[in-house]
Amino acid sequence: MSDSKNIVLGVSGSIAAFKAADLASQLTKRGHSVHVVMSQDATEFITPLTLQVLSKNPVTTSLYDEKESWHPGHIQLADEADLLLVAPCTANVVAKFALGLSDDTLSAIHLATRAPVLIAPAMNGKMWLHPATQKNVETLKDRDVEFMGPEEGMLACGYEGIGRLWPVDGILEKVDEILAREKS
């Protein structure tokens, strides 16, 4: 088990969003402080309550969830993060990160944090292979954003091919690797 770290777990609007529950649970069991930030669309796929209970922390779903303090919560999350993990990450969030947009909490944290960023994409294979997405991925890799997957297999949209979320165990191994690297 690695030392306890602050992990911001971004969850976006993919059919694989339910797998974020396992990720949140496993990261929390490893002793990490997990702060889930959901896009509005992600809340169509999995409830904030599920992720709140599994992460044992409040879940952010809007830039305007700022009831607790004068200090903008998203900036605090960005400042305190040891890792920004987005799993599953939609084509839309990949594009927003590449463009540097900040019209929701997750994309604002992406701009404001200096923590390493790990993205586990999940989408239809044609969306993943589209030149626009591939260009966005290259842009982010050039900025040292790391990617885990997607993997090949049967997709929820009915196609067989690339686009599945990388297995949770593999994402957890990558998280351990990044956190250990940052420590040394």
Ligand SMILES: Cc1cc2nc3c(=O)[nH]c(=O)nc-3n(C[C@H](O)[C@H](O)[C@H](O)COP(=O)(O)O)c2cc1C
């Ligand atoms: C049933 C369903 C499944 C979807 N699955 C995905 C997906 O796996 N990956 C993806 O990039 N978009 C997927 N989408 C489309 C996104 O939800 C849509 O682009 C949305 O605007 C993403 O918002 P967000 O990136 O802010 O979460 C899906 C949409 C629906 C209705």
